[in-house]
Amino acid sequence: xxxxxxxxxxxxxxxxxxxxxxxxxxxxxxxxxxxxxxxxxxxxxxxxxxxxxxxxxxxxxxxxxxxxxxxxxxxxxxxxxxxxxxxxxxxxxxxxxxxxxxxxxxxxxxxxxxxxxxxxxxxxxxxxxxxxxxxxxxxxxxxxxxxxxxxxxxxxxxxxxxxxxxxxxxxxxxxxxxxxxxxxxxxxxxxxxx
Ligand code: G4P
Ligand code: NA
Ligand code: NA
Numbered sequence: 001x002x003x004x005x006x007x008x009x010x011x012x013x014x015x016x017x018x019x020x021x022x023x024x025x026x027x028x029x030x031x032x033x034x035x036x037x038x039x040x041x042x043x044x045x046x047x048x049x050x051x052x053x054x055x056x057x058x059x060x061x062x063x064x065x066x067x068x069x070x071x072x073x074x075x076x077x078x079x080x081x082x083x084x085x086x087x088x089x090x091x092x093x094x095x096x097x098x099x100x101x102x103x104x105x106x107x108x109x110x111x112x113x114x115x116x117x118x119x120x121x122x123x124x125x126x127x128x129x130x131x132x133x134x135x136x137x138x139x140x141x142x143x144x145x146x147x148x149x150x151x152x153x154x155x156x157x158x159x160x161x162x163x164x165x166x167x168x169x170x171x172x173x174x175x176x177x178x179x180x181x182x183x184x185x186x187x188x189x190x191x192x193x194x
Pocket of ligand 1: 018019020021022027057058059060061097098099100101125126127128129130131132133156161
């Protein structure tokens with residue numbers, strides 16, 4: 001998606017350790033018009049899927065997710081992160097390890113908000129190693145909900161997350177796909193439709 005790629009080129013900052021800082025429009029300050037444009041793209045891609053629910057994870061997935069829910073007029077559910085996993089009654093849970101932050105979180109969703117009748121679109125801001133999305137997929141499986149697919153704003157295609165998801169037969173649509181940060185610049189995967 002050209003709009004997002006241009007914005008990443010303009011306002012993204014490549015940090016050591018293959019991290020892209022996008023605090024100007026996504027991870028700290030949020031550009032709602034850009035989030036709305038991302039959501040329009042997700043809606044276009046998944047228009048025939050009869051989605052009943054958007055599922056994301058706090059915190060930064062919420063912005064693109066809520067715009068998508070607004071356009072589809074369906075609820076937006078975000079998995080909560082917590083450090084320990086003692087009080088898990090009535091919750092669907094999954095363990096999510098963050099390689100970036102070196103912490104393991106238990107992410108959870110209240111059973112009452114996810115049902116086997118649901119057709120779920122999973123949304124997140126970044127896809128890197130894929131552990132967060134994997135956790136959301138597991139939660140959908142626990143609920144016996146159908147996963148329509150995954151919508152990602154920024155995919156780091158050189159990390160393993162994209163393959164991890166596609167190998168399970170789950171549809172993945174990423175609006176910007178980064179192939180490398182060579183020379184401290186953002187390089188995008190060259191797609192036919194770019
Ligand atoms: P994964 O979710 O794909 O497994 O990736 P990883 O464990 O490496 O990422 C952990 C956190 O770091 C996630 O946010 C993810 O969105 C974010 N992240 C990964 N790569 C980048 C990057 O290049 N730039 C930025 N800005 N973030 C990246 P989180 O811990 O869930 O936090 P939150 O921001 O959603 O609150
Ligand atoms: Na995230
Ligand atoms: Na993040």
